[in-house]
Amino acid sequence: MEQKPKNVSPFSNERRNAYVVEHLTSSLLELLKEKPLAEITISELCGLAGVGRTSFYRNYEEKEDIIRAHVAHMFQDWVDEWKSTPTPPVKETVRIVFSHFEANRKFYSLLNERGLVYLLKDIILDLCGFNPEQEIVAAYSSAYVAFFLYGWIEVWFRRGMRDTTEELISYLPE
Numbered sequence: 001m002e003q004k005p006k007n008v009s010p011f012s013n014e015r016r017n018a019y020v021v022e023h024l025t026s027s028l029l030e031l032l033k034e035k036p037l038a039e040i041t042i043s044e045l046c047g048l049a050g051v052g053r054t055s056f057y058r059n060y061e062e063k064e065d066i067i068r069a070h071v072a073h074m075f076q077d078w079v080d081e082w083k084s085t086p087t088p089p090v091k092e093t094v095r096i097v098f099s100h101f102e103a104n105r106k107f108y109s110l111l112n113e114r115g116l117v118y119l120l121k122d123i124i125l126d127l128c129g130f131n132p133e134q135e136i137v138a139a140y141s142s143a144y145v146a147f148f149l150y151g152w153i154e155v156w157f158r159r160g161m162r163d164t165t166e167e168l169i170s171y172l173p174e
Contacts, residue, residue, distance in 0.1 A: 017058075017059065020049075020051050020055045020056075020058075020059060021059055021069070023049040023050060023051055024045065024046075024049045024051060024055075024056060024059070024060070024066055025066055025069070025070050026049075027045055027048040027049035028040070028045055028063060028066050028067070029070075029107070029110070030048065031044065031045060031048065032110055032114055033110065036114055036115070037063055037064070037114055037116065040063060042056055042063070045063065064116075064119060067111070067116060067119050068119055068122070068123070071119065071120060071123055072123055074100075074104060074107070075100065075123055075127070079126075079127060087129075090145065090148075090172060091169050091172050093127075093128075093145070093149065094149065094152070094165070094168060094169055094172065095165055095169055097124075097127070097149060097153070098153075098156070098165040098168055099165050101153070101156070101161070102161075102164070102165060105161060108157070108161070109161065111157075112157040112158075112161070117153070117154055117157050120150065120153060121150055124146050124149055124150045124153070125142075125143070125146045125150075127146070127149075128142045128143075128145045128146035128149065129142045130142040130143050130146050152168065156168070
């Protein structure tokens with residue numbers, strides 16, 4: 001009996017997974033332009049992305065995870081650089097973060113419009129070096145900076161992102 005040739009994807013598992021992640025992300029962002037996250041179904045998302053539900057659940061537990069991963073990816077380049085330098089002063093941290101938001105204003109405006117700014121909290125905590133296993137002073141100090149920064153971010157979004165990075169920095173004490 002002659003074996004039939006197998007129909008094997010030319011993509012490696014890694015490339016196939018990157019394809020799935022990319023298409024789920026772009027599809028979710030497109031759907032968010034039309035309606036709130038709660039109204040987007042997994043089936044609708046997977047249909048638009050051209051991937052199966054199994055692919056979604058292999059990568060994510062919930063739709064919010066797509067946004068968290070996308071934001072983490074967007075932050076990654078400068079987070080690596082930021083973490084490789086000695087602890088920058090608060091003004092420099094504010095400058096770095098708000099410059100990033102200004103450069104990606106369209107995406108973050110969409111998050112704000114859909115009430116998804118809270119998804120930034122864990123990334124900001126990580127950025128500020130928070131770890132619950134730290135010594136007490138370090139844990140509370142990093143949490144203080146993270147929540148200060150997150151609070152400013154949330155207020156900035158609620159104010160329509162109209163204040164510039166330089167204006168925000170000018171309000172910080174010397």
